[in-house]
Amino acid sequence: MRxxxxxxxxxxxxxxxxxxxxxxxxxxxxxxxxxxNGIEDGxxxxxxxxxxxxxxxxxxxxxxxxxxxxxxxxxxYRWLARQLKGFAQAKPKQLYRKFIETGGLIEVAPxxxxxxxxxxxxxxxxxxxxxxxxxxxPIPWLKNYRVEFNYR
Numbered sequence: 001m002r003x004x005x006x007x008x009x010x011x012x013x014x015x016x017x018x019x020x021x022x023x024x025x026x027x028x029x030x031x032x033x034x035x036x037n038g039i040e041d042g043x044x045x046x047x048x049x050x051x052x053x054x055x056x057x058x059x060x061x062x063x064x065x066x067x068x069x070x071x072x073x074x075x076x077y078r079w080l081a082r083q084l085k086g087f088a089q090a091k092p093k094q095l096y097r098k099f100i101e102t103g104g105l106i107e108v109a110p111x112x113x114x115x116x117x118x119x120x121x122x123x124x125x126x127x128x129x130x131x132x133x134x135x136x137x138p139i140p141w142l143k144n145y146r147v148e149f150n151y152r
Contacts, residue, residue: 001018004026115149125151
């Protein structure tokens with residue numbers, strides 16, 4: 001093992017890294033650690049937000065399923081964030097609070113359409129501009145219904 005001590009990272013004491021790759025330079029080892037730490041922090045934040053770790057203790061789900069569902073949910077939130085103007089860097093918790101956790105009505109309309117009418121909210125114009133339902137394909141597991149959004 002090789003130990004690398006780094007100062008100037010915002011702590012009084014040096015940060016210690018243990019590395020088992022002797023051929024990699026110190027800078028690359030620290031950058032690799034930072035990249036991995038960022039991924040782990042993101043997963044940790046999402047596990048805390050999505051509460052999947054709590055679910056497994058109650059329902060006895062496998063931890064691998066929890067991680068898989070967390071990664072899928074994170075991907076869905078990242079996709080949503082990219083669609084919404086000004087929210088590309090938003091965290092899942094913020095997106096949930098402003099866009100997902102909202103009331104409304106679902107109407108089964110003729111021609112296999114589901115019309116979702118959102119309650120009035122200050123963020124509805126952002127959703128309308130994103131046009132998330134534009135060119136929405138039929139949903140096979142929902143008898144090929146199409147989703148349409150309506151904003152009050």
